Amino acid sequence: MTEVIDVSKIFGEDVFNESTMRKRLPKEVFKKLKETMNTGSELDGTIAESVATAMKDWAIEKGATHYTHWFQPMTGITAEKHDSFIAPTGDGTVIMEFSGKELIKGETDASSFPSGGIRATFEARGYTAWDPTSFVFVKDSTLYIPTAFCSYTGEALDKKTPLLRSMDALSEQALRILRLFGNTTSKRVIPTVGAEQEYFLIDKTVYEKRKDLLYTGRTLFGAPAPKGQQMEDHYFGVIKQRVSDFMKDLDMALWRLGVPSKTKHNEGAPAQHEMAPIFASANIAADQNQLAMEMMQKIAKKHDMVCLLHEKPFKGVNGSGKHDNWALSTDDGQNLLKPGRSPSENAQFLTFLAAVVKAVDDYAELLRLSVATAGNDHRLGAHEAPPAIISIFLGDELDEVVKAIIDGRTVVKKSAYFDLGIISLPKFKKDNTDRNRTSPFAFTGNKFEFRSVGSTHNVATPNIILNTIVAESFRVFADQLEKATPENFDDMLHNLLVDTFKKHGRVIFNGNGYGEEWVKEATEIRGLPNLVSTVDALPHFEDEKAIELFTRHKVFTEREIHARMEILLENYYKTINIEAQTAVEMVKRDYTPAVMSYQKTLCDIIASKQVVGIDIGVEKEIAVRLCALTTSMTSKTKELCALLDDAKDITGVLEIARFYHDKVFAKMNEIRADVDELETMVASEYWPVPNYGEILFSVK
Ligand code: ADP
Ligand code: MG
Numbered sequence: 001m002t003e004v005i006d007v008s009k010i011f012g013e014d015v016f017n018e019s020t021m022r023k024r025l026p027k028e029v030f031k032k033l034k035e036t037m038n039t040g041s042e043l044d045g046t047i048a049e050s051v052a053t054a055m056k057d058w059a060i061e062k063g064a065t066h067y068t069h070w071f072q073p074m075t076g077i078t079a080e081k082h083d084s085f086i087a088p089t090g091d092g093t094v095i096m097e098f099s100g101k102e103l104i105k106g107e108t109d110a111s112s113f114p115s116g117g118i119r120a121t122f123e124a125r126g127y128t129a130w131d132p133t134s135f136v137f138v139k140d141s142t143l144y145i146p147t148a149f150c151s152y153t154g155e156a157l158d159k160k161t162p163l164l165r166s167m168d169a170l171s172e173q174a175l176r177i178l179r180l181f182g183n184t185t186s187k188r189v190i191p192t193v194g195a196e197q198e199y200f201l202i203d204k205t206v207y208e209k210r211k212d213l214l215y216t217g218r219t220l221f222g223a224p225a226p227k228g229q230q231m232e233d234h235y236f237g238v239i240k241q242r243v244s245d246f247m248k249d250l251d252m253a254l255w256r257l258g259v260p261s262k263t264k265h266n267e268g269a270p271a272q273h274e275m276a277p278i279f280a281s282a283n284i285a286a287d288q289n290q291l292a293m294e295m296m297q298k299i300a301k302k303h304d305m306v307c308l309l310h311e312k313p314f315k316g317v318n319g320s321g322k323h324d325n326w327a328l329s330t331d332d333g334q335n336l337l338k339p340g341r342s343p344s345e346n347a348q349f350l351t352f353l354a355a356v357v358k359a360v361d362d363y364a365e366l367l368r369l370s371v372a373t374a375g376n377d378h379r380l381g382a383h384e385a386p387p388a389i390i391s392i393f394l395g396d397e398l399d400e401v402v403k404a405i406i407d408g409r410t411v412v413k414k415s416a417y418f419d420l421g422i423i424s425l426p427k428f429k430k431d432n433t434d435r436n437r438t439s440p441f442a443f444t445g446n447k448f449e450f451r452s453v454g455s456t457h458n459v460a461t462p463n464i465i466l467n468t469i470v471a472e473s474f475r476v477f478a479d480q481l482e483k484a485t486p487e488n489f490d491d492m493l494h495n496l497l498v499d500t501f502k503k504h505g506r507v508i509f510n511g512n513g514y515g516e517e518w519v520k521e522a523t524e525i526r527g528l529p530n531l532v533s534t535v536d537a538l539p540h541f542e543d544e545k546a547i548e549l550f551t552r553h554k555v556f557t558e559r560e561i562h563a564r565m566e567i568l569l570e571n572y573y574k575t576i577n578i579e580a581q582t583a584v585e586m587v588k589r590d591y592t593p594a595v596m597s598y599q600k601t602l603c604d605i606i607a608s609k610q611v612v613g614i615d616i617g618v619e620k621e622i623a624v625r626l627c628a629l630t631t632s633m634t635s636k637t638k639e640l641c642a643l644l645d646d647a648k649d650i651t652g653v654l655e656i657a658r659f660y661h662d663k664v665f666a667k668m669n670e671i672r673a674d675v676d677e678l679e680t681m682v683a684s685e686y687w688p689v690p691n692y693g694e695i696l697f698s699v700k
Contacts, residue, residue: 005252012258014062015137016055024054036132038331039188040168043132048100055136056085056098059143066142067098069106069128071149072159073113074567076458078290079149081108082142103145104130110149110157114570116563118155125152131160134287137257146287155560159460162555163283166467167191169553173474174328174336177355180481180489181348186330191467192447194279195289195459196263198320199296200271200308201243203698206690207306211590215582216575217310217456218375221591221672223679224316225693228270235268242699243273246303250275253295259288268384269318270696279325279447282467286460289322293456305699311454312378314692315672319379320455324462327447328352328470338446347493350405354500355473356448357392357402360441361507363469363549364390364529365540367441367450370465372534372568374575376454381532383514386440386452388537389522389530391509393439399510402501438513468555475553534572535661539654541565569653573660580644580664583671587637590688591675595630598686599623626681633674640667 012019018037021030029047036043059067066082073079087097110126128147136145149158156162167190174189207213212220239247247264254261260278267274275296277288293309300307312319328336337356339349360367367390371380381387394402403409440452453462477496484492506526511518522528531537540546541561550556556564602623606616643663650656679687690698 007255010252011255011260014139014256015135015258016058017135017258020058021054024058026050033132040133040164040171043104043130045100045104048104050100052098052100052103055103055143056096059136059138060085060096062138063141064138064143067102068142068144069108069130069147070144071128071147072286072290072458072460073149073157074116074159074564074571075114076456076571078294079113080142080144081106098143106147108149110151113149113157114567115151115157116566116570118151118157118559118563126150126157127152131164131283133164133281134284135258139257155557155563159286159458159464160283162464162560163286163460163467165555166464166471166553167282169471169555170328170467170474173471173478176478176482177348177351177474178330178336180478180484181351183330186332186334188331189336190329190331191282191463192279192327192329192335193282193285193459193463194277194325194447195285195453196274196276196323196325197289197292197296198267198272198274198322198455200269200313200320201246201273201300201305201699202271202308202695204301204304204306206695206698210689210695211586212579212582213306213308213313216579217308218313218378218579219315219692219695220579220583220668221586221675221679221689222315222692222695223676225691225696227693228317228696229268232268234266234270234272237266239264239266239273240699242303242305246299246305247273247275249299249302250295253299254292257288257291257295259291259295261292267318267320269314271699272318272320279327282326282459282463286458286463289459309456311373311375311456312382314696315378317692317696318384319382321379321385321451322453322455322457322459324450324453324459324466325444325447326450326463326466335446337443337448347490350401350497351477351493353394353398353443354497355477356470357507358476358500358504359466359469359473360390360392361504362472363465363546364507365531365537365543366465366469366546366549367462368452368529368531369534369537369540370462371450371452371454371457372531372537372572373454373457374534374572374579375456376452377533379454380452386438387513387519387530388532389513389519389528390440390452390507391513391522391528392448392507393442393510394508395443396510398443399508402505402508405497406501406505408498439509440513464555468549468553471553472549533661535569535654535657538565538568538572538657541568566653569657573647573653573657576660576665576668577644577647580640580668583668584637584641584644586689587633587671587675591678592630592634594686594688595626595678595682598682599626599630601683601686602626622681626678629674629678629681633671633678636667636671636674640664640671643667 029050032044032047033051035041066084068080068082070078070080085096085098086094088094106128108126108128109124111124126149128149131146131148134146136143148161150161151157170191171189178186251261261275262278263276265274296307336352340346368388379385442449450462480496481492523530542565547558547561550561551558602619606619609616647656647659650659
C-alpha cells in the first residue's frame with residue numbers, strides 16, 4: 001500500500017514561518033516583526049530579545065543544539081559557522097541561551113572570504129546581520145538564520161546585502177509610478193522570482209573515476225557518445241525509478257524547509273532534469289534556490305548518485321541553466337506585469353513594460369555581466385542556450401502593439417482585446433503566451449524569463465542588476481510624468497511610450513536567437529553589444545554609467561563595484577587554472593600511460609606478425625596515428641604548463657583573466673582535440689576513464 005503523505009502538514013515544518021511566529025510570539029512583537037517583514041522597514045530593537053527566545057525554544061523542540069548565521073559570501077556558495085546554545089551556569093551545568101544580540105548581529109573573521117581588496121585596507125573583522133525578511137529554519141540540528149555579510153565598515157561582502165538594497169530602490173521608484181496611476185494604497189513593490197533549476201544526475205561510481213568532474217564539475221575531455229539527445233526522447237520522458245526516488249526525497253526535504261518545489265521533469269539531455277519552485281520575493285527565492293542546490297547534492301549522494309550543477313558538464317550536450325522568472329508585485333498582491341482588464345490598468349502595464357524594455361537596452365552590458373562566469377561561457381551561444389547578445393522577446397502580438405504605438409496606429413484584430421481608449425493606445429490580445437526558447441529575456445504572459453542565468457549561479461546577482469536597471473527606468477519616467485497635470489497626463493504618457501519604444505525598440509527581437517544571422521543583425525545593424533566571454537563582459541561593471549547607476553540607487557558604492565569586479569575576474573581565472581592543472585594531470589597520469597599500453601600491445605602484435613610475414617597494414621596505420629596524436633598531446637601539454645608558469649608573472653586581475661582566456665583556455669581546447677580523437681581509437685579496455693556514453697547513461 002502506498003504511504004499517504006500529508007504534504008500540507010510537512011510543508012514548512014522546519015521553518016519559523018509566519019504561522020509559527022503568530023503562535024509563539026506575543027501579539028505586539030509579532031505585529032512589529034511582520035511590519036518589518038512586509039515593508040522592509042528597520043527592525044524595532046526592543047523586540048529582538050523576545051523573538052530570539054521564541055526561536056530558540058522552537059528550535060530546541062526541533063532537535064537543534066546550535067545556531068548559525070547563514071550567509072552568501074562572494075564564493076558563490078553559502079557559508080555558516082555554528083555556535084551552540086549552551087551557556088555555563090557556574091555550577092558545572094549549562095542552560096540553553098540565545099540572546100537578541102546573537103540573533104541580530106554576529107561577528108566573524110572576514111579575512112578568509114573574497115573581499116576584492118576591501119579587507120586589505122580595513123580590519124579583517126566582518127559582521128553578519130539578520131535579515132528578518134527571510135525565515136529562519138532548522139536543518140541538521142542547527143537553527144539557520146539568514147544574514148547579510150558586511151565588512152566592519154559596512155561594505156557589502158555578500159550577495160544578499162546588495163539584493164536587499166536593490167529591492168528597496170526598485171520599490172521606491174515603482175511606487176512613484178503607481179501613485180501617478182492613482183494607486184494610493186500599495187506600500188511596497190516587490191520583485192518576485194521563480195528560479196527553475198536544471199541539473200544532471202549521474203552514478204557515483206562513474207563520477208569518482210573522473211578527476212575532471214571531481215575537481216572542476218565538468219568533463220575536460222570526452223568524445224561524443226553515439227546516442228545523445230538526437231531522438232529527443234528524454235525531455236518530459238518517463239522518469240527512471242532511481243531518479244524518481246531521488247526527486248521524492250528532494251521534494252520532501254525542500255517542503256520541510258518551506259521551499260515550494262512544484263514541478264519536476266526530465267530535461268533535454270540524457271541524465272538532465274529540472275526542478276521549478278513556486279515564485280517568491282526575490283530575496284526569499286534566492287535563499288531558497290541556494291538551499292535547493294545544496295539539497296540536490298546531498299540527496300543525490302544518499303542515492304549513490306552525484307548531482308552536477310555545472311553549466312556545461314558535457315561538450316556537445318545541452319548545458320544547464322537557471323531560468324530566472326521575474327515580475328513585480330505590490331504588497332497587496334497586484335502583478336504589475338500582468339496586462340489588466342481596464343483601460344487605465346493597461347496604460348499602466350504598458351508603462352511598466354516600456355520601463356523594462358528601456359532598462360534592458362540601456363544596460364544590456366550589465367545584464368550580460370550578471371551571468372558571466374567561466375562555466376556559463378561554455379553555455380551561452382552554444383546553440384542550446386541564449387546567445388551572449390541581450391535582447392527581449394515580446395511575442396508577435398505585443399510586438400505588434402509596440403509597433404503600432406510607435407507608428408500611431410490602432411491594432412484591430414479578432415477577439416479578446418483590451419481597450420486602451422483613454423490614452424488612444426492600440427488594443428492587443430490578452431493571452432500572449434508565445435514561447436521563444438532562443439531569447440535570453442522573454443516576456444511570458446505576466447513575467448519576464450531571464451534565461452541566460454547559469455545553473456550554478458546565485459540568482460541574487462542577476463536580480464540585483466535587473467531590479468536596479470528597472471528602478472532607473474522608473475526614476476526617469478517618474479521624473480517626467482510627475483510634471484504632468486491631470487489634463488495633459490495622458491498625452492505626456494503617450495509621448496513617453498512612443499519615445500521609449502522608438503529609442504529602445506532595437507532590443508526587441510522575436511526571431512531565432514541561435515542563428516548566425518542574428519549575430520550579424522544585432523551587432524552590425526542594431527548596434528547591440530555582443531560580449532562573448534566573461535573577460536569581455538566584466539569590465540563593464542566599472543563603466544561610468546554603471547557606477548552612476550549603482551551609486552545613485554545606493555546598491556553598490558564605487559569601492560564595492562571595484563571589489564566585486566576583482567573578485568569575479570579572480571574567480572574566472574582561478575577556475576581555468578584549476579581546470580588546466582587537472583587537464584595536465586589527466587594527460588600525464590591517465591591518458592598517456594593508457595595510450596602507451598595500448599600502443600605496446602599493438603607493437604607486440606606487429607612484431608609477432610612480422611616474424612611470420614603476415615600483413616601489418618591495419619595495425620601500423622593505427623599505431624602511427626596514435627603515435628602522432630600522443631606526440632602532439634604531449635607537446636601541447638608542455639606548452640600549457642609553460643603558459644601556467646608565464647601567468648604567474650602577469651599583474652592586474654583583468655590582464656591575468658585575459659591571458660587565461662586567450663592562451664590557457666585556448667591551449668586546453670587544443671589538447672582536448674587530441675585526447676578526444678585518441679579516445680575514439682584506443683581499445684575500450686585500455687581507456688582509463690568512463691566515456692560520455694557510460695556517464696550519461698550511468699543511472700539505469
Ligand atoms: P513555464 O515557464 O515552464 O511555462 P510557469 O510559467 O508555470 O512554467 O512558471 C515557471 C516559473 O515561473 C515557476 O517557477 C513559477 O513559479 C514562476 N512564476 C510564475 N509567475 C511568476 C511571477 N509573477 N513572478 C515570478 N515568477 C513567476
Ligand atoms: Mg520556463
